[in-house]
Amino acid sequence: MSDATLHATSQDPDDFVVQIADQVESFIVAVTEVAKGDEPDSAVPFLLLEVSQLLLAGGRLGAHEDIVPDERYEPDLGPEPDVDDLRERLAVMLDPIDVYSEVFDPYEPRKAPVACRISDDLADVITDLRHGMAHYRAGRTTEALWWWQFSYFSNWGSTTSAALRALQSLVAHVRLNQPLDDLNGLDTDQDVGEEVLAEEAGRVMAEEIGGPLGIRSSK
Secondary structure: OOHHHOOOOOOOOOOHHHHHHHHHHHHHHHHHHHHOOOOHHHHHHHHHHHHHHHHHHHHHHHHOOOOOOOOOOOOOOOOOOOOHHHHHHHHHHHOOOOEEEEOOOOOOOOOOOEEEEHHHHHHHHHHHHHHHHHHHHOOOHHHHHHHHHHHHHHHHHHHHHHHHHHHHHHHHHHHOOOOOOOOOOOOOOOOOOHHHHHHOOOOOOHHHHOHHHOOOOOO
16 A cells, blocks of 8 residues: 555545544654644644544554454564654754653552653654554555554553643643743753652743743743
């Protein structure tokens, strides 16, 4: 299945795999466009929308019965497309609100939050999604669904959920006129505890993302 036939009229738009593939492709295209930096002021609310829509596809995959691939071994797809440029562009555009704190497993008690990056999250998610899309475009639709479902549970589901919480928090701080404290050297290489992470949360500048939302800067 080539790019030209990705949305061929012969495909039933009601087919589960077609709907998931459409959502996956829409996310990849949208985030790639955001990373170009043409409209940085609206990047955060737009990413919030796209991440939310992707998690709908993830929820559908999670609720679906286990998908079994047609072949025992996954066909070789060749080298993975490089996402470093996408990652770097997002990091530059989202600075200084790129880094946030996250608890990986809410059911594991007393786990300290760790520092994560929205740019890393989105690039990693796109890597997973592109892998399944390569199967889909090659006509291996069951293999594509299997990969998207498996990687949803093992990686991109939790990663996307974490990014969603960070993006939603940023938009909420602007909407509620509650700027965060100044960023003070927080980085993903640091081994810091929960109190330090809370004190060093990145400050959301209302003029950066508040304009498109109709919010005035707080003083």
